Structure formats: structure tokens, C-alpha cells
Amino acid sequence: MRRMHVYTPTGYEGSSNKRYPVLYLNHGAGDSDEGWVATGHANLILDNLIAAGKARPMIVVMPFGHTPERPGVARFENTDFGTDLTDEIIPIIDGRFRTLKGPRNRAMAGLSMGGTHTLHFGLTRPDLFGAIGVFSIGLINGAADVPAFEAAHDAVLRERARDKTLIYLAVGKEDILNAKVPPTRKMREDYHLALVYRETGGGHDWFNWRDYLADFAPRLFR
Numbered sequence: 001m002r003r004m005h006v007y008t009p010t011g012y013e014g015s016s017n018k019r020y021p022v023l024y025l026n027h028g029a030g031d032s033d034e035g036w037v038a039t040g041h042a043n044l045i046l047d048n049l050i051a052a053g054k055a056r057p058m059i060v061v062m063p064f065g066h067t068p069e070r071p072g073v074a075r076f077e078n079t080d081f082g083t084d085l086t087d088e089i090i091p092i093i094d095g096r097f098r099t100l101k102g103p104r105n106r107a108m109a110g111l112s113m114g115g116t117h118t119l120h121f122g123l124t125r126p127d128l129f130g131a132i133g134v135f136s137i138g139l140i141n142g143a144a145d146v147p148a149f150e151a152a153h154d155a156v157l158r159e160r161a162r163d164k165t166l167i168y169l170a171v172g173k174e175d176i177l178n179a180k181v182p183p184t185r186k187m188r189e190d191y192h193l194a195l196v197y198r199e200t201g202g203g204h205d206w207f208n209w210r211d212y213l214a215d216f217a218p219r220l221f222r
Helices: 042-051 080-096 113-123 146-152 153-161 177-184 185-192 206-221
Strands: 003-006 022-026 057-064 108-112 132-135 167-172 195-200
Touching: 003 108, 022 080, 022 113, 042 057, 042 206, 057 080, 080 113, 108 113, 108 206, 113 132, 132 206, 146 153, 146 185, 153 185, 167 177, 167 206, 177 185, 185 195, 195 206
Parallel strands: 022 057, 022 108, 108 132, 132 167, 167 195
Antiparallel strands: 003 057
């Protein structure tokens, strides 16, 4: 059994017919589904953006990203979360909440490990997700991973480029994982992706991740 937090915008409970787009927002290694609310204040960030008319009202799903360890499989190489996401989480959300379906109405983002989840299980699934947000990480082995990733997902990356899908990539200059980001960013040049890149001050911390969410969310579902 694994848990998830679900944010609904102001007015959701008062309307019986209106449907909303969905952002799947993922936490980092060592954290939980509570992180984006307890420390990241995602609910307050979205409340304020929506109230100011800067972001479209949306549902935000924050799932628990740690699946049971597999012997001999590194944490960042475990694909079980991707299976959870497609086979369990999305059907539950679409079944229990008033969602708008389809990739134009479904985005995915995450910080650190959650950013890796987003690259592997969101960017590679244009049939499920439109806009993609990756905070404070790139492909986990940096430049060593790029050729294999491009070879495995060539058709998908070409589709993303053709559709001009928003791909948002942000990292701090002092971030301990900063070096992972430039090789992933290079895919923009390789495929002419519609990539928005931000390099800010600061490190691998919530000061940046809250800022990145506040910058990313207004770009969604427009």
C-alpha cells in the first residue's frame, strides 16, 4: 500500500460538473508524498497563483515515489514507479476526481529523484503527458546516459520536438547535481526541443524548488 496527496483548487467542491487538468508532482529521494505540501507548500503556491489569475485551476497529484527495493537494481533504475503511475495512480485519479483526460491536460514534474522519474516515465510517454518539468537533476549518469536514452526514445523525442511540447529544466548553480544537467539540456540541440532552461543561484534545496514550481505552473494548460 502506498499513499498520495491530492490538491484540488478552490471551487472544486462547489462544482459538480467542472473538470480540471492534472499535474503529477514528484518528490525527491528520501522524502515522501507529504514533502511537496509540508515543506514545498505546493498547495499555497497554487492557491496564490490561481487566485491571481496567473495559473489555470488544476488538480495536483503528489504520489509516494519509493517502491520496494529490488535486489541488484539501483534506486534510480527501478522502473516499478512507472508501472505504479500508469497502471494504478492515473486510473485512480481519473476515476475518483473530475479530471480532463489526455496529454494536453496532464503534466508531470519532479525534483531530484522525482525529476528522474519525470524524464523516464513522463517525457517518454507523450501519449500520457504533455508538459514536463525537471528540477535539479538530469539523466542520472550525465553524459554517459544521453546516447542510450536518445537511441531508446528517438521517435518520442522527435514527436516532442514536432509538437513543441514544453520541457522545463531548472537547476541552481551551487546544486550538487548541477553537472548532471548540461548533458540532458544538450538534447534540446540534438532534437530542437521546446526546452525552457533556468539556472538560478542556490543549491539542492526547497528555496529553489518552490521557486521553480511557481515559475512552471503558470506555463501549464494554456
